[in-house]
Amino acid sequence: QETISLTVASSHPTVIPWVGMIKTHFMARTDEILAEGGNYQIEWNEAFGGTLYKANATLDSVEQGITDVGWVFSMLEPAKLPMSQASSYAPFTTADASLQLDVMEELFETNEAFRNEWEQYNLKVLGFTGTDSYDVYTKEPITGFADLDGMKLSAPGVLGNWLRGTGANAVDGSLTSFYTDIQTGVSDGVLSLALGVLPAKIYEVAPHVTNVDMGVAFSGAVAINRDSWDGLPEEVQTAMIEAGKYYTESHGKDLNERHQAALDKMVEAGAGQATPVEITPMSEADREAWANAMPNIAKEWADGLEGQGAPARDFMKAYIDGVRERGGAPVRAWDDEL
Amino acid sequence: MTPLEIGYTAIAGLIVLIYLGMPIGIAMLGVSFFGVSMIRNDSVALRMLGAAGNDSLREYLYAVVPLFVLMGLLVTVSNVGKDTFDVFQKLLRRVTAGLGIATVFANAVFASITGISIASATVFSRVAVPEMTRHGYTKKFATGVVAGSSVLGMMIPPSLLMIVYAVLAEQSVGRMFLAGVGPGLLLAVVFSVTILLLALRRKDFVYERTTDMATFEDFPVSRLIVKSVPILALMLVVLGGLYGGFLNPTEAGAAGAAGALVIALMRRALPKRTLWNLMVETGQITVSVLFLILAATFFSRMLALSGVPRELASVLVDGSIGPYGFLLIYLALIVALGCLIDSISIMLIVLPIALPVAEAAGFDLIWFGVLTVVAVEMGLLTPPFGLSVYTIKSAIDDGTLSVGDIFRGAFPFVLAMVVAMAILIAFPAISIWLARL
Amino acid sequence: MTHPDSNPNGADGHHSLPSRIWGGVVNTLAALGTALIAGLMLIICADIVARNGMGASLPLVSELGALLLVMIVCLQFAATVRADRLARAGLFIDPLRINRPRVSAGLETVFSLGGAVLIGMMARATLDVMITDFSRGEFIGTPGLGTLPTWPFRLFILVGLTVAALEFLVRALRNIRAAAGQTEVTR
Numbered sequence: 001q002e003t004i005s006l007t008v009a010s011s012h013p014t015v016i017p018w019v020g021m022i023k024t025h026f027m028a029r030t031d032e033i034l035a036e037g038g039n040y041q042i043e044w045n046e047a048f049g050g051t052l053y054k055a056n057a058t059l060d061s062v063e064q065g066i067t068d069v070g071w072v073f074s075m076l077e078p079a080k081l082p083m084s085q086a087s088s089y090a091p092f093t094t095a096d097a098s099l100q101l102d103v104m105e106e107l108f109e110t111n112e113a114f115r116n117e118w119e120q121y122n123l124k125v126l127g128f129t130g131t132d133s134y135d136v137y138t139k140e141p142i143t144g145f146a147d148l149d150g151m152k153l154s155a156p157g158v159l160g161n162w163l164r165g166t167g168a169n170a171v172d173g174s175l176t177s178f179y180t181d182i183q184t185g186v187s188d189g190v191l192s193l194a195l196g197v198l199p200a201k202i203y204e205v206a207p208h209v210t211n212v213d214m215g216v217a218f219s220g221a222v223a224i225n226r227d228s229w230d231g232l233p234e235e236v237q238t239a240m241i242e243a244g245k246y247y248t249e250s251h252g253k254d255l256n257e258r259h260q261a262a263l264d265k266m267v268e269a270g271a272g273q274a275t276p277v278e279i280t281p282m283s284e285a286d287r288e289a290w291a292n293a294m295p296n297i298a299k300e301w302a303d304g305l306e307g308q309g310a311p312a313r314d315f316m317k318a319y320i321d322g323v324r325e326r327g328g329a330p331v332r333a334w335d336d337e338l
Numbered sequence: 339m340t341p342l343e344i345g346y347t348a349i350a351g352l353i354v355l356i357y358l359g360m361p362i363g364i365a366m367l368g369v370s371f372f373g374v375s376m377i378r379n380d381s382v383a384l385r386m387l388g389a390a391g392n393d394s395l396r397e398y399l400y401a402v403v404p405l406f407v408l409m410g411l412l413v414t415v416s417n418v419g420k421d422t423f424d425v426f427q428k429l430l431r432r433v434t435a436g437l438g439i440a441t442v443f444a445n446a447v448f449a450s451i452t453g454i455s456i457a458s459a460t461v462f463s464r465v466a467v468p469e470m471t472r473h474g475y476t477k478k479f480a481t482g483v484v485a486g487s488s489v490l491g492m493m494i495p496p497s498l499l500m501i502v503y504a505v506l507a508e509q510s511v512g513r514m515f516l517a518g519v520g521p522g523l524l525l526a527v528v529f530s531v532t533i534l535l536l537a538l539r540r541k542d543f544v545y546e547r548t549t550d551m552a553t554f555e556d557f558p559v560s561r562l563i564v565k566s567v568p569i570l571a572l573m574l575v576v577l578g579g580l581y582g583g584f585l586n587p588t589e590a591g592a593a594g595a596a597g598a599l600v601i602a603l604m605r606r607a608l609p610k611r612t613l614w615n616l617m618v619e620t621g622q623i624t625v626s627v628l629f630l631i632l633a634a635t636f637f638s639r640m641l642a643l644s645g646v647p648r649e650l651a652s653v654l655v656d657g658s659i660g661p662y663g664f665l666l667i668y669l670a671l672i673v674a675l676g677c678l679i680d681s682i683s684i685m686l687i688v689l690p691i692a693l694p695v696a697e698a699a700g701f702d703l704i705w706f707g708v709l710t711v712v713a714v715e716m717g718l719l720t721p722p723f724g725l726s727v728y729t730i731k732s733a734i735d736d737g738t739l740s741v742g743d744i745f746r747g748a749f750p751f752v753l754a755m756v757v758a759m760a761i762l763i764a765f766p767a768i769s770i771w772l773a774r775l
Numbered sequence: 776m777t778h779p780d781s782n783p784n785g786a787d788g789h790h791s792l793p794s795r796i797w798g799g800v801v802n803t804l805a806a807l808g809t810a811l812i813a814g815l816m817l818i819i820c821a822d823i824v825a826r827n828g829m830g831a832s833l834p835l836v837s838e839l840g841a842l843l844l845v846m847i848v849c850l851q852f853a854a855t856v857r858a859d860r861l862a863r864a865g866l867f868i869d870p871l872r873i874n875r876p877r878v879s880a881g882l883e884t885v886f887s888l889g890g891a892v893l894i895g896m897m898a899r900a901t902l903d904v905m906i907t908d909f910s911r912g913e914f915i916g917t918p919g920l921g922t923l924p925t926w927p928f929r930l931f932i933l934v935g936l937t938v939a940a941l942e943f944l945v946r947a948l949r950n951i952r953a954a955a956g957q958t959e960v961t962r
């Protein structure tokens with residue numbers, strides 16, 4: 001039996017579900033398959049939680065072989081992975097993480113431009129990751145879409161686009177700053193994920209949860225450095241490909257379950273607060289009003305990339321079609337207006 | 339050599355190079371480059387060196403460093419630090435070793451407008467040390483008191499270390515700040531008791547001459563109030579801004595620096611030449627701190643590749659030592675590392691290993707963070723590498739005062755911190771109560 | 776404040792034209808870094824006013840602040856090396872400088888060469904980073920909300936690191952001469 005030594009790393013700690021699942025699902029499944037064959041064993045050197053590189057270098061570090069296997073956080077690489085940002089420019093398309101990952105997995109096989117966008121960086125993609133669905137958490141209750149007008153909402157980076165046309169102002173920040181930002185009035189609330197809000201206890205200061213279900217977003221991939229990959233025996237490669245598929249599938253299911261569980265847990269944990277946590281679904285009419293109030297950011301995005309020669313329009317269409325084919329019902333047909 | 343052996347070799351090499359007197363940051367870069375070249379290859383090592391230079395400092399939060407330093411130096415030239423010291427000096431005049439205790443409490447108050455200990459160390463080595471030597475205290479004791487009480491700068495909010503911990507442990511920065519208040523006050527009290535004990539039992543350590551002939555500068559109570567206004571105003575901007583809902587920590591640094599600039603201009607304390615020197619000084623202190631962070635980042639990345647932290651973790655987790663056994667080993671390890679490397683580097687290296695263990699042990703992570711910061715801050719005072727001590731040495735620039743003297747002067751305060759630590763372990767409420775309110 | 780250049784014993788060559796020009800280069804970069812600290816303060820204060828006064832964050836501030844910080848450190852690196860302000864332990868070398876000055880100068884030469892090589896390699900790696908950022912159009916910010924290219928920042932980082940590496944080399948040369956007994960040993 002041959003022992004192969006591989007470093008696996010991430011910018012984020014294993015308490016983040018999809019990072020933890022690299023260990024519990026991807027690595028464990030690879031080990032399991034290899035154990036059946038009995039020819040190879042992997043000795044994993046784990047460097048999770050930003051010990052090897054930070055969130056600003058997830059792609060570079062895999063590309064340059066600083067780590068062998070790593071989670072690439074594509075949301076923070078808009079310049080190098082522009083096409084991968086598509087779902088962030090098409091909110092209200094689907095809130096089903098499993099479904100979205102399924103679409104992305106298929107597009108990676110069928111859409112050459114999307115695959116090249118990743119593979120030009122000296123890496124091999126093994127599994128895909130996404131977020132759970134975005135909702136609005138506020139200090140004061142909101143009765144509907146119209147209430148957003150004039151509010152200050154923490155919505156860093158690309159999320160600021162999702163507030164355009166609503167009359168709400170986007171405030172910068174991060175998951176670690178939201179709590180104090182809301183507590184101290186820097187913002188009136190946050191546009192965020194249940195999976196982020198629960199551990200950061202943001203529901204303590206923003207107990208009014210408006211279930212907008214703005215949708216899930218593609219966030220990146222688990223990838224292996226191409227040189228490391230080429231040096232692996234075929235049996236190990238096959239095992240990793242299978243483990244990667246298993247990882248993507250498990251991660252999608254896990255996201256959907258966790259999203260609901262996180263909301264339930266907030267209600268439970270926040271029941272004893274001065275203002276108990278209260279979840280109100282946003283009406284379909286208001287969701288439509290929100291989606292339609294926005295400028296067509298999908299078109300802006302696609303136009304910008306087409307200008308640089310990337311087939312972004314086709315990709316956006318393929319993405320939204322992929323969602324529809326699997327029974328998803330986008331609130332706004334961004335692709336009709338491209 | 340196996341990666342593990344390479345990792346341990348690099349650590350040993352680092353200790354030797356630091357001992358010989360190589361700039362610590364350069365030594366860290368050197369052994370890390372060697373380590374990565376051996377574990378992987380030269381080209382990966384070169385890229386990681388480039389990444390350390392280009393990306394390890396690329397955090398908005400780190401912008402607080404130059405801003406807090408600038409604020410610290412501005413309040414120094416505009417005598418805000420001196421005024422704070424004067425107020426406590428007047429209040430504590432009749433107390434035994436009153437100047438020492440005044441330094442501690444002036445530091446505690448000054449801490450609430452600065453987030454880095456080196457600012458406190460700079461300010462009070464220029465304000466309190468001359469005054470204490472004039473009144474017959476030994477330079478060793480005077481600088482020791484300043485070094486010891488400078489740790490309050492990062493215990494009492496705002497605090498760069500608390501911010502770094504909050505980021506690593508995913509705790510709220512605001513809560514970590516609140517958690518530092520009780521322990522900071524406790525430390526101030528324990529330091530004061532230490533000074534009293536020294537003054538009573540070890541007179542030769544404290545006093546150059548026992549009869550104090552020098553006069554105290556006297557001023558009426560109305561001056562006392564006037565002297566208190568600027569620092570209270572800055573406290574309002576920095577802490578009021580943080581908790582009143584206007585500022586995040588980096589912004590508090592910027593607003594504080596701007597406020598300190600206004601005070602300095604109003605007091606006409608800034609001729610062009612002074613302003614320029616002060617900006618240059620800010621730049622050099624900033625570089626010396628941040629370059630260490632940069633180099634330490636590369637060092638901890640090399641260690642991560644070597645697998646040393648993982649091995650240490652498995653020793654800690656699998657051993658039958660129990661949660662408190664783990665806690666003691668952890669704190670001892672931090673104190674030991676504190677002899678060699680700077681505070682933030684220690685946290686960068688140790689916390690990723692320790693936090694999961696602490697969580698599994700069922701510790702309150704806010705309490706754990708406070709203990710971590712106290713232990714890490716001991717490193718500011720322990721040889722051979724004690725950042726506060728070096729800061730004082732370079733701020734005073736006195737040829738007759740050796741770094742060794744300052745370390746010896748600060749040692750009683752290291753022991754005092756051990757006592758404070760024991761109290762904090764025994765009574766978690768001191769750390770947690772305010773933060774969980 | 777210490778002025779390393781105002782060394783009354785530095786009789787030979789310290790104040791020659793090339794050395795004065797070099798000093799000017801180091802100080803100019805430091806001055807730029809210094810101005811950027813003030814700039815950083817103003818940008819952040821403007822953001823505070825914008826958010827609390829007009830209810831919206833200025834775009835790019837946090838990402839720009841982070842990148843400016845790296846630039847500030849690199850631009851002032853050489854001046855800090857020149858002023859011998861990098862943290863170090865004097866436990867061994869301080870007594871050595873008094874007892875065996877030429878040996879200590881020899882050791883300083885080795886340290887300075889080490890610094891020159893390591894920071895030089897860091898600069899070399901930064902050149903790659905800059906070229907990559909330029910060719911891939913790397914930017915900060917969010918498309919649709921405001922972006923800035925990163926390569927100009929990398930250029931300043933590259934210049935700062937290169938000058939710092941050369942400053943280490945200058946220190947090494949000075950210490951070689953001290954070790955050879957041609958000049959007096961200084962820190």
Ligand code: NA
Pocket residue numbers: 449450451452453454490491492493494495496497
């Ligand atoms: Na403080």
Ligand code: NA
Pocket residue numbers: 676677678679716717718719720721722723724725
């Ligand atoms: Na130390």
